[in-house]
Amino acid sequence: MPPQTNPLPLAAVLQHRRDRLAEIYPGPVVLESGRAVSRNFPANTYPFRANSHFLYFAGLPLANAAIHLAGGRLTLFMDDTSPEAALWHGPSPSRDAIAAEIGADAAYPYQDLEAKRAEAATLPRQAAANPEPSQSLIEALVTLRLHHDDYALDQIRQAAAVSVAAHKAGMAATQGATTEAQVRAAMEQVIIGQGMACAYNSIVTVHGEVLHNEQYHHGLAPGDLLLADVGAEAASGWASDITRTWPVSGQFTSAQRDIYDLVLAAHDACIAVARPGVEYRDLHLLACRTLAAGLVDLGVLKGDPDILVERDVHALFFPHGVGHLLGLDVHDMEDLGDVAGYATGRSRSDRFGLKFLRLDRPLAVNMVVTIEPGFYQVPGILGPARQSGQYDDAISWSRLEEFQGVRGIRIENDVEITPTGCTVLTDALPTHADAIEALVSGR
Structure with a gap:
């Protein structure tokens, strides 16, 4: 795995972020890390993950902690580990040691936060549902987190490298596996072995038509x-x-290869034009038109691809958006609703082919996004569509049946926007069908 290459120590990175926040939001801010949640008794907790807005300025995944930000200064509020906790979990760094590591200007017990909380802005527990009390703070956080600094980009690259290794391990394990769970285990073993965690619940499934399938x-x-x-x-x-x-066999059938190559063409078309100033919505529509044109060539769809996309016929097979922001969360800042994903003055469309688009703003330098077109045969979508007869002039249902062995295909990469174009951060993992077959079959 790649070594740490961050050009600045953590404390300097965090100070720069605090200074930038002070430039655009001068008022005091309180951000809390959150608390571990118990399952059935207090010491048996779910894995803790600190709030991402807290992480952005504090840098460490501290539980039961908070930070006060004002004028570029950071004050840490947390309690030292109790003797009883140390008995079970071992010694932990002191509050003062943690404060020094992150460059805090002062550190106090957690109970002292109350004196600061009343005067400061904070995020509601459900910011996406109720953004009004902290709208200006939310907008400031989005402004900062949309464009990643060198430290963040380095961390994303390291995570991407581990993910690449995990996928290669999953491919290599497939022919000796009998269930999805065994492939999942091979992949997550690599991630855990590198001291990382899964960024989200893994999807490893032969039912790719279930977009977020979490059964194995x-x-x-x-x-x-x-x-x-x-x-x-x-x-x-x-x-x-x-x-x-x-x-699973190590070789695509001809029908599977036809659809796979079509999805890859949509993926490659988007990456080829991704650069600063390009509207992400246009990338999505480019993927839609590429898929529609390819399905016309295969005889599945009938008519002009542009008109098919205007009618949202393509969305019967590609219902989701072409990707999303990536950062401290896999769907970065979606806890804030559409404020991060949609530029000021824009809102979600009610069109079937656009309403699941997670990002609608121009690309800019140091943004990281995913590009992930797909093709799915979802019974709950295609069944009613066929029964309605609404699409009989646009879909050859008999030809579609020849592709019934293709339940779902998705190809996804992480893309950093650079001054002159983009860099695929995950390009060490091949996408071409021949290379995929070679990895699976061990050639």
């Missing part, structure tokens, strides 16, 4: 396609997100 009990059969959407999260919280789809 299905058996693997030679004619199946296995869709794996698995990404690592660095200990610092920065995420990666990769999807690959491969044949």
Whole structure:
């Protein structure tokens, strides 16, 4: 795995972020890390993950902590570890040691936060549902976190490298596996072994038509396609997100290869034009038109691809957006609703082919986004569409039946926007069908 290459120590990075916040939001701010949640008794907790806005300025995944930000200064509020906790979990750094590591100007017990809380802005627990009390703070956080600094980009690259290794391990394990769970285990073993965690619940499934399938009990059969959407999260919280789809047998059928190559064409078309100033919505529509044109060439769709996209016919097979922001969360800042994903003055469309688009703003330098077109045959979408007869002039249902072995295909990479174009941070993992077959079959 790549070594740490951050050009600045953590404290200097965090100070720079605090200074930038002070430039655009001079008022005091309180951000809390959150508390571990118990399952059935206090000491048996779910894995703790600190709030990402807290992490952005505090840098460490501290539980039961808070920070006060004002004028570029950071005050840490947390309690030292109790003797009883040390008995069970071992010694921990002191509050003062942690404060020094993150460059805090002062540190106090957690109970002292109350005196600061009343005068400061904070984020509501459900900021996406109720942003009004902190709208200006939310907008400031989005302004900062949309464009990653060198430290963040380095952390994302490290997470991406581990994710690449995990996917290669999953492909290599497939032919010796009998269930999805065994492939998942091979992939997550790599992530855990590198001191990282999964950035989200892994999707490893032969039912790729279920977009967020989190079941792993299905058996693997030679004619199946296995869709794996698995990404690592660095200990610092920065995420990666990769999807690959491969044949369990090690070789695509001709029908599977036709659809796979079409999805790849949409993926490659988007990456080829991604650069500063390009509207992400236009990338999505480019993927839609590429898929529609390819399905016309295959005889599945009928008519002019542009008109098919205007009618949202393509969305019967590609219902989601082409990707999302990536950063301290795999769907970065979506806890704030659409404020991060949608530029000022824009709102979600009610069109079937656009309403699930997570990002609608121009690309800019140091943004990181995913590009992830797909093709899915979802019974709950295609069944009613066929029964309605609404699309009989646009879809050859008999030709579509020849592709019934293709339940779902998605190809996803993480893309950094650079001054002259973009860099695929996950390009060490091949996308071409021949290379995928070679990895799976061990050639």
